[in-house]
Amino acid sequence: MLSNPFRELWGLNPDVDFLNHGSFGATPISVLDAQREWMLRLESDPIEFLAPERTLLPKLDLVRRLVGSLVNASPEDIAFVRNSTEGVNAVLRSFRFTSGDEVMITNHGYNACNNAVRYAAAKAEAVVTEAIVPFPIDSETQVLDAIESKISPRTRLLLVDHVTSPTGLVFPVREIVQLAHEKGIRVMIDGAHAPGMVSVDLQDIDADYYTANHHKWLCGPKTSGFLHVRNDLQHEVRPTTISHGANTDRYGSSKFQGEFNWVGTYDPTPILALPDAIGFLSSLLDGGLPELMTRNRDLALRGRECLLQKMKTAEPAPREMIGSLATVLIPMQGSLTPSQAQSIKQKLFDDYRIEVPVFQISEQRTCLRISAQAYNCLEQYERLADAIEELLG
Template identity: 40%
Template sequence: MIFLNHGSFGATPRRVLRAQQDWRLALERQPIHFMIDILPAALRTAASELAAFLGATGQDVAFVDNATTGVNSVLRSLRLQPGDEVLTTSHVYPAVGKTISYVCRRTGAVPVHVAVPFPCAGPQEVVDRVVRAMTPRTRLLVIDHITSATALVLPVHELTREARQRGILVLVDGAHAPGMLPLDLPTFATDWYTGNCHKWLCGCKGSAFLWGNPESEAAQSDIHPPVISHFLDENWPAEFDFIGTRDYSPWLSVPEALRFLQDLGGERVMEHNRILARKGALVLQSTLGIAPAAPESMLGSIITLPWPGTETPSDEMAQDLRRALWENHRIELMVLCFDGRLWFRISAHAYNEIDDYERLAEVLQTHLPSRPGVG
C-alpha cells in the first residue's frame, strides 16, 4: 500500500491507540470516580502539555472534537449584526464556508469570499486581494493557515496584522498546521486559532483545540462550545472541558501523540516531511510534464498538483479516479475538483519514501489514457 493522503484523517500509531484505550478502561472501571475526581484535572494536564507544544498556556487552550467544531464555537457565539461582513477566501474549507453561510443567514451578516487564483503567484497576491476586500463593515476574517484542497500555506502573520490594524477580528482555521509546521500561537496575534490533533500530530480521531488569545478582549468572552452544558458561563476552558457524558479519551491521549512526535524527531520530522513532499512533487512534475501550482514558500507536507489527464472535471470524476487508484494499484491519493479543474494532492509523513511518488508517477503516466478510471 502507498498512502499519500495523510492530510484527510491522519494516521494514529498503535502506542497512541493503546493510551486511548487505557483511558477508556479507566473510565469503565469506576465511571463516577473517573468523571468527577479524575477527568477535570486530567483534561487540564493534557491541555497544558498541548499548549506548551503550541507556545501557549493551558488556560487559553480548550479541547474540541475537530477544527470545524472550533470554528462553529466562535462563529455561533459572536453577536453579528445585519450588514456585518465575514471575510474569507475562495479556498475556504467547505464545512467552514457552510458554517459562515449558516451564521450569516441567521444574523443578517454578509459572507464575502475573496477570489484567490490557483495556481497562486505567491503570498503577496493573497495579502493584496484580501486587504482590498476589507471594508469598514468587515467584522471577522476567517482564514486558513493551510488550505485543504489547494494545500497553500497562507501568510497568516501578514493577514492578521492588516486585519487588526482595521479593528477586524481574526479566526484562523489551522486544521493542518499542528505537527506540520512549528507553531508559536501568541506570535500570530490572532483572536482565535483552531487546529486538529488527529492529522499531523497523529492523535486520535476527535481531538482538536481552540486557542483564545488572552490579549484579545473578545477571544474568551462569551464564546461557547456548540453544546451548552453544566458549566455555561463558568470560564473559558471549563465550559469546553465538560459537555456531558461522552468519550474524552481522544483529548486525554493527546500528550501521548505529542511524545510520539517528539520521539520521531519533533521539528526535524516536520522538516523531513516538507522536504520529502517537495521532492515527490518534483518527481511527478518531471515525469508527467506538469507545472507547480505555488512557490516553495507556500508549500508544506501536502502539495496539490494539476491532474495530468483530460477527464472532464467533476466531483464524481475525481472520486472515480481516487477509487480506481486504490482498487487497481493500492495507492491512496486525494483527487479533487477545484475552480473548474481536476487536481491531486500528495502528502508526506515519516512512513513515506521517494519510491512512493515514483510509483505514482509511473502509474499515472502508464494508465492515464484509460477512462473512466486509472486501470
C-alpha cells in the same frame, strides 16, 4: 509493498500506499495502545474518572499545558474541542453579528467551516464575502492582496486557513492577522493541519481565535483538537453544546474553560492520549518533532517534483508555501466532470492500491493532493506518478 523503518509503527493496510494523511490523519499503534489504557481506566470507574468534580479536570489541565507549550500560548486561553469544525462553529455561532456586517472567507477554505460561516451569517442577516486567492500561485503576497481587495468598512471577521485543505498552501497568517487588525477586523484561523506540520507560535500570529486538530499531523486519536481564544474575548465564546458549565463555575479555572470542559458525556481519551502521540513523533528522529516536520516537508516536495516531472507541468505554488501537503494540477485535455475526477481516484485505489485524493477545484482544474508523514517514502510517489501516467495515457 514499499516501506520505510517507521511504517510498521502504524497499523495501516500494508497493501495500500497511503498518501492521504491529510484527510483524517493516521494514529500509530502505540498511541492507540495508550488510549486503550485510558479507556480501561475510565471503564473501571466511570464516575471517578469522568465526573468533572472528581479526577478529570487535572488530567485535562496537564494536556492543556502541553498544548500551550507546543503552540506558545497560555494554557488558560486553550479549550478542548472534538475537532476544528467544532472550534470554528463555537466561534462563529457565538459571534455577535448585526445585519449588514460582512464576514470574509477564502476560496481555499474548508467547505464545512465555510458552511458554518454561512449559517451564522444568515441568521444575523450578515453578508459572506469571499477572497479569491489564485491557484496556481506565485507568492504569499497574492494571498494578502486577495484578502485586502475584499475588505470593506463592514468587514467584521475573517476566517482563514493556516494550511489550506484543497491546495495544501501554508498561508502567511501573521501578516494576514496584521493586515486585518490594522482595519479593526477580527481573525479566526482554522489551523486544522498546522500543529505537527509547521511550527505554530500563537503569540506571534496574534489571531483573535485559532483552532486546530490533534488527530491530523500530531497523530493523536480521532476527535481531539483545541480552540484558543484571546483572553478578553473569551466571555463571548460559548461551546456549541450548552451544558452544566453554563450555570456553575466549578468546571474549570474560568467560565470559558468550564463550559468547554463539560459538553455533556463525551470520551476524553483521545485528548488524554495526546502526550503519547507527541512523545511518539518526537522520538522518531534525533532532532525530535522539528526534524520530523522538516523531513516530511522535504518528502512532500520531492514527491511533488516526481509528479510534476512525469506530468510535465510547472509547480503550482512556490516551495516556501508548502508544508507536508502538496497539490498538483493534473494536465487534462478539456475539463472533467466531478464523477470523472472521482473515477480516477477510485481507479488509483482499486487498480493500483494507492489512496490519494483527486478532486476538482474548478470546472477546468483537476487536482491531486499528496501528504507526507513519517511512514511514507519517495518510492510511493514514484509509483503514483507512474500510475497517473498510465491512467491518463
